[in-house]
Amino acid sequence: MSRARRAAEPTGPRQQRGIRRSRDLFASFLVEQTDPQRFYGDLAADSLATLGEWVDVRDRLVLDVGAGPAQFAAAFRAAGAHYIPLDYDPQVASVADGGIVGSADAIPVESGSVDMVFCSNLLEHVEQVEQVLDELVRVLKPGGLLYLSYTNWLSPWGGHEASPWHYVSGDYAIRRYQRAHGKLPKNRLGETLYRTSVAEVLRWARAKPDAEVLVARPRYLPDAARHLLEVPVFREFLTWNLLLILRRTNTR
Known part of the structure; x- marks a missing residue:
């Protein structure tokens, strides 16, 4: 079996991931800019339901790398987790309330010290992707879980607020957004956004010697869509947002 396929069976309550769930998540996504409380609240609840298949977060030490919206902090803490946010920006809401200021490519946390790393929609914003990925695994205890998701560049939303004009070019997307809104977009290719x-x-995950892939599928789509990941090229356009859950298997 490919390392990118599920290597173990979940032990917790099964999340229902059909068309209805996808419809509801996309409806929330469409109001991200106008109603972020709704979108990030729904996304946090969905993320915890996904994790709940593999682990009970109660009393677990959870490091959120690239922490941002306070809704994730509220959801993890309400579930009983010992939640620690980390971000390079000290003004981020969840970090300002008490967290760690630091970089994802050199996480200021001891190796093998946390039960879970949560990393949602950070990876497309870092230049050294594999270095960050290795850091996310490094800080996990043996048996600890990494929840990783990100929007890839060729996704219909790969250009973020400047989408879908990133399909023409990153520079064109920036110029068009600036003409339309009178300001630069927050996410700019080569500065705050990269072609992940x-x-x-998937190559990194399959080759990682000290991690086991438990889940590999599009984050927002029904479970049947996991087969898209086996189709080169098409997966870059159709995945939208890749979700991986990995388990740390040993220390090096």
């Missing part, structure tokens, strides 16, 4: 692919992260 599905293929490169």
